[in-house]
Amino acid sequence: MSSPNPIASPVRASNDPGPVRVIAVASGKGGVGKTSVSVNLAMSLQNAGQRTLLLDTDLGLANVDVMLGLSPRFTLSDVFAGRCELADTLLEGPNGLLVVPAASGKRHMTELTPAQHVGLVHAFSQLDVPVDVMIIDNAAGISDSVLTFCQAAQDVIVVVCDEPASVTDAYALIKVLSRERGVTRVQVLANQVGHPSEGRQLYDKLERVTAKFLDVTMNYLGAIPRDEWLRRAIQRQEAVVDAFPAAPASMAFREIAKRAEKWQTPNGPRGHVEFFMERLIPTTRSATA
Ligand SMILES: Nc1ncnc2c1ncn2[C@@H]1O[C@H](COP(=O)(O)OP(=O)(O)OP(=O)(O)O)[C@@H](O)[C@H]1O
Numbered sequence: 001m002s003s004p005n006p007i008a009s010p011v012r013a014s015n016d017p018g019p020v021r022v023i024a025v026a027s028g029k030g031g032v033g034k035t036s037v038s039v040n041l042a043m044s045l046q047n048a049g050q051r052t053l054l055l056d057t058d059l060g061l062a063n064v065d066v067m068l069g070l071s072p073r074f075t076l077s078d079v080f081a082g083r084c085e086l087a088d089t090l091l092e093g094p095n096g097l098l099v100v101p102a103a104s105g106k107r108h109m110t111e112l113t114p115a116q117h118v119g120l121v122h123a124f125s126q127l128d129v130p131v132d133v134m135i136i137d138n139a140a141g142i143s144d145s146v147l148t149f150c151q152a153a154q155d156v157i158v159v160v161c162d163e164p165a166s167v168t169d170a171y172a173l174i175k176v177l178s179r180e181r182g183v184t185r186v187q188v189l190a191n192q193v194g195h196p197s198e199g200r201q202l203y204d205k206l207e208r209v210t211a212k213f214l215d216v217t218m219n220y221l222g223a224i225p226r227d228e229w230l231r232r233a234i235q236r237q238e239a240v241v242d243a244f245p246a247a248p249a250s251m252a253f254r255e256i257a258k259r260a261e262k263w264q265t266p267n268g269p270r271g272h273v274e275f276f277m278e279r280l281i282p283t284t285r286s287a288t289a
Pocket of ligand 1: 027029031033034035036037058191192193225226227228230231234
């Protein structure tokens, strides 16, 4: 197997971390900016002093590592193939951000079997790194994997943009999460907006229809402007918050991160998977072992 990964060695801080906050980023429709949101939100939280782990679960079209200019030696696909341990995949990104990369182009891997899900969450329970926040960058669509990761998270951010398909696909995702997976709260983030009011209008559109048909609490998280600096940062393989901190998108991401930091971690686990995910942190592990 691999040589020992320095990041994966026990580096637990002496102060016990609180429960890890798990935030899933999803969108329904592809290409709305979900990975850009995941990367920049994770980076903003890390820069604000939250020890953050960014998990790329998009096994079909992974690109978190590409966006951050990282060169994975192992990816999640290797974990599933038994070629390495989860700890071997851990990469250290800018400012100490931890990244678990997925593998691009493995279309057949986009759907995890229930056993692989259990294996993954079990592998997370074995990780011995202190983390305050875990951001999950999901694949587009409404696959079982997406639903499971969203269900496992304490908060779900649904990214929308100003395209009719984005709003209808976001609604379809929220509907399944609410009706089939017991998700009761959804944060909506509008991306690529031309004007702040555009974000609010998108949210209102979505909220009207969810209020009518679904039993789910919606919250407007805010908007990220359409920003040429973000595209340039992608070309430089950096998070825009690091490459161009004064860019409008960077300022918006920092605001969103501040809001996310204030979210209350629920007292009890929502479901079986969340129970295991919470074992990511050592204190809970000993309490639940
Ligand atoms: N706020 C923004 N301003 C300008 N361009 C943006 C913004 N957000 C995303 N983009 C553009 O949209 C493209 C797609 O973004 P991204 O890869 O983050 O989307 P995605 O939803 O994760 O896609 P996929 O579904 O394929 O994983 C980016 O390469 C970038 O050019």
